[in-house]
Amino acid sequence: MLASDISAIGRRPLGRSGLSAGCIGLGCWAIGGHFTLDGKPDGWGEIDDEQSIRAIRLGLEIGASLIDTADAYGTGHSEEVIGRALVGRRADAIVATKFGYTYDRAARALMGTDVSPAYIERACAASLERLRTDYIDLYQIHVGELSDDQADAAGEALERLVEKGAVRFWGWSTDNAAAAKRMVKFPHFVAVQQELNVFTDGADMLAMCEGNDLASLNRSPLAMGFLTGKFGSQSRLPQGDVRAAGHGWVRFFEDGRPRADYLRRLAEVRELLTTGGRTLAQGALGWILGRSPNTFPIPGFKTEKQVRENLAALEMGPLPPATMAEIAELLDDRLDQH
Numbered sequence: 001m002l003a004s005d006i007s008a009i010g011r012r013p014l015g016r017s018g019l020s021a022g023c024i025g026l027g028c029w030a031i032g033g034h035f036t037l038d039g040k041p042d043g044w045g046e047i048d049d050e051q052s053i054r055a056i057r058l059g060l061e062i063g064a065s066l067i068d069t070a071d072a073y074g075t076g077h078s079e080e081v082i083g084r085a086l087v088g089r090r091a092d093a094i095v096a097t098k099f100g101y102t103y104d105r106a107a108r109a110l111m112g113t114d115v116s117p118a119y120i121e122r123a124c125a126a127s128l129e130r131l132r133t134d135y136i137d138l139y140q141i142h143v144g145e146l147s148d149d150q151a152d153a154a155g156e157a158l159e160r161l162v163e164k165g166a167v168r169f170w171g172w173s174t175d176n177a178a179a180a181k182r183m184v185k186f187p188h189f190v191a192v193q194q195e196l197n198v199f200t201d202g203a204d205m206l207a208m209c210e211g212n213d214l215a216s217l218n219r220s221p222l223a224m225g226f227l228t229g230k231f232g233s234q235s236r237l238p239q240g241d242v243r244a245a246g247h248g249w250v251r252f253f254e255d256g257r258p259r260a261d262y263l264r265r266l267a268e269v270r271e272l273l274t275t276g277g278r279t280l281a282q283g284a285l286g287w288i289l290g291r292s293p294n295t296f297p298i299p300g301f302k303t304e305k306q307v308r309e310n311l312a313a314l315e316m317g318p319l320p321p322a323t324m325a326e327i328a329e330l331l332d333d334r335l336d337q338h
């Protein structure tokens with residue numbers, strides 16, 4: 001299947017930007033490789049850069065145009081890999097990256113946060129160099145909670161980067177709908193990146209995005225891999241994997257093991273998610289596409305096989321409304337809410 005063969009469901013408007021993108025993107029956290037946060041692994045284990053490059057190029061061929069990363073992922077390594085993959089293909093991609101976590105590249109460690117205007121200028125210049133491009137399509141604040149003053153100063157700095165041509169549009173990775181709504185006053189603010197998956201709804205943020213013509217980019221669309229169905233009660237992830245590192249914000253896994261309560265929830269909806277011959281992952285992505293017309297799930301990947309499976313959900317489209325309603329009824333009392 002070539003990108004030109006994808007039906008209309010394959011693309012959506014990217015908020016009020018005037019751009020459109022394949023409505024399932026490529027999430028590039030995992031391809032950044034090893035790095036640490038709070039002294040604990042924050043990557044997804046071993047990577048192969050050449051395989052990552054092949055997977056990105058395959059994604060571009062079969063319908064993914066939105067490529068989402070951050071300077072934090074591998075302390076710049078993910079951006080470098082994307083830069084290599086897009087040589088000769090830059091015009092085919094909408095590149096989204098993020099800033100706000102400071103890092104020690106030599107130690108591959110995240111050190112703190114900074115969203116000051118001066119730092120934003122420096123971070124943007126560094127990302128442009130690593131991405132081998134002279135503009136970023138969507139530049140996103142990576143720090144989820146800011147004071148109003150910090151947010152306004154960042155917004156003004158980002159608008160100046162738009163004026164200079166370094167950035168086309170910008171957004172914010174946050175689950176705080178009220179804070180994100182304050183940014184609508186900035187003309188080039190077009191997207192929010194929120195956690196959204198079958199287990200974690202974000203109704204307030206989705207309503208805000210729909211009401212203000214913003215794109216909703218969806219991180220953890222497969223619940224950190226849980227919704228692929230490849231984990232069982234005996235599964236154990238290695239210590240070098242973010243899901244086993246002991247971060248308090250990793251909800252679906254505990255000590256590297258899938259949590260039993262989420263395994264039970266998945267068993268309840270497995271049949272519904274696999275309707276129409278979908279794999280579990282394709283059903284989970286179809287649920288997000290059916291949840292709102294503004295959504296763009298950005299599942300992570302390491303291999304071409306994963307990219308091919310995820311993007312096959314483009315052909316299948318959103319889950320049918322009746323299936324969405326059944327899932328909502330089953331999980332309504334147990335959904336994590338933001």
